[in-house]
Amino acid sequence: MFNLMVEYYAPALDRVYAALADPTRRAILMRLTRHDARVTELAAPFDMSLNAVSKHLRVLEEAGLIRREVRGRDHHLSLDATPLQEAAAWLETYRQFWSRRLDRLEAFLSQKKSSKRRKSSR
Amino acid sequence: MFNLMVEYYAPALDRVYAALADPTRRAILMRLTRHDARVTELAAPFDMSLNAVSKHLRVLEEAGLIRREVRGRDHHLSLDATPLQEAAAWLETYRQFWSRRLDRLEAFLSQKKSSKRRKSSR
Numbered sequence: 001m002f003n004l005m006v007e008y009y010a011p012a013l014d015r016v017y018a019a020l021a022d023p024t025r026r027a028i029l030m031r032l033t034r035h036d037a038r039v040t041e042l043a044a045p046f047d048m049s050l051n052a053v054s055k056h057l058r059v060l061e062e063a064g065l066i067r068r069e070v071r072g073r074d075h076h077l078s079l080d081a082t083p084l085q086e087a088a089a090w091l092e093t094y095r096q097f098w099s100r101r102l103d104r105l106e107a108f109l110s111q112k113k114s115s116k117r118r119k120s121s122r
Numbered sequence: 123m124f125n126l127m128v129e130y131y132a133p134a135l136d137r138v139y140a141a142l143a144d145p146t147r148r149a150i151l152m153r154l155t156r157h158d159a160r161v162t163e164l165a166a167p168f169d170m171s172l173n174a175v176s177k178h179l180r181v182l183e184e185a186g187l188i189r190r191e192v193r194g195r196d197h198h199l200s201l202d203a204t205p206l207q208e209a210a211a212w213l214e215t216y217r218q219f220w221s222r223r224l225d226r227l228e229a230f231l232s233q234k235k236s237s238k239r240r241k242s243s244r
Contacts (some may be wrong), residue, residue: 014143021139023132026212033219081219088217090148091210097155097203 012088013090016083019063024048027057029065030080039075134186137210146170147178151187154201161197173204 019025028042043053057077060066069076115117129167152163162209182188186205191198205230 010145010148014145014210015145020212021136021143023136026132026135029216030231038124081216082217084213085220086215088210091213092205093131094151094155094203094206095210097201098207108213 010086012083014084015063015113016065016087019065020057020087022056024053025060026051028056029079032066036076036078039077042077072117080093131209134205135208135212138184138187138205141181141187142209144178144181146175147182150175150178150182150229151201154188158198158200164199217238 008108021044024046027045031037031042039057040050042057045051046053057066057068061068065080066077067080069078134239149167153167155158161176161179162172164179165172166173170181179188179190183205187202188199191200191225
């Protein structure tokens with residue numbers, strides 16, 4: 001159990017996945033791939049209060065996904081996609097399992113097809 | 123704003139990322155890559171109540187990441203990695219951004235190095 005927890009206790013990964021589990025936060029990240037933006041610009045497309053958007057921004061900041069630069073009164077936000085790399089790497093370890101299942105489905109379907117063919121040629 | 127929300131409103135993705143945002147749930151998924159297991163087998167390595175583990179299992183089930191088959195008294199659980207494919211595909215769209223940042227860092231470091239070399243050769 002100790003090994004299990006050492007291996008999977010990754011607070012950074014927890015924060016990144018939790019940050020991604022919301023459509024507004026994913027939309028903000030996508031918006032920032034185009035160019036940096038001020039908080040008000042980021043909030044404009046959403047039908048929610050500036051305060052609600054600010055909460056989402058804090059979650060993204062704590063996950064290390066956005067950086068904030070204060071210039072006078074304005075807060076400029078930019079994307080930092082680096083933590084997504086670890087999240088993607090973790091998911092990659094499962095690639096063989098999702099393809100394996102599709103392989104099994106394919107094998108099943110082709111088997112079904114050939115048994116149908118055999119039946120109809122009787 | 124409507125387009126933004128249509129594009130990013132993906133409840134399945136919300137549930138998958140939320141399910142992954144916990145080390146116990148990630149450990150359970152990793153355990154199930156080896157072979158199917160009963161609830162008690164899955165709970166054994168963790169220092170938590172069977173009830174707490176069951177809650178984690180429900181989160182994973184609701185995200186479509188595990189399947190439950192009831193055989194008599196036993197609940198057998200197996201991995202379904204299919205939803206991870208969409209989560210990985212979403213992250214892949216950011217690959218260019220995490221590499222771009224590393225490229226910039228590399229460019230910055232090599233620039234620094236060569237300016238140092240120029241200074242020391244004066």
